[in-house]
Amino acid sequence: MLARLATLCPAPILQRVDRLIEPLRATCSTKVKAGSVKQEFEKQDELKRSAMRAVAALLPIPEVGKSPIMANFTSQIRSNPELAGLFKRIKKDSASAPSTDSVELS
Structure with a gap:
């Protein structure tokens, strides 16, 4: 859904990108307790x-890279091997969909 919104009306998304990033960052940094069940x-x-699909949807928006919060978050993704690998898999899986790669993380 975010990908569709980012394509159809990028300006309003860009105006609120800072508010979108913090929940994504929190989602990506949450750790499951060691004693949790497999479902958790x-x-x-x-x-x-x-969250990585949402980031992939945001990156093609022109000017999104100028957001300090977005730049910081993409840097965090690149520096975390788990998130970087996950992001690469998401991008690879979406390669068959219409391309939206105006900004790269690597």
Whole structure:
């Protein structure tokens, strides 16, 4: 849905990108307790995948890279091997969809 909104009306999304990033960052940094059941780990993994899909949808918006919060978050993704690998897989999986790669993380 965010990808569609980013394509159809990027200006309003760009105006609110700083408010979108903090929940995504929180989702990606949340850790599941060691004693949790398998479903909790799977749920957190799916939440991280969803957050990475949202980031992938935001990156093609012109000017999004000028947001300090977005730049910081993409730097955080690049520096975290788990998130960087997950982001690469998300981008690879979406390669068959219409391309939206105006900004790269690597």
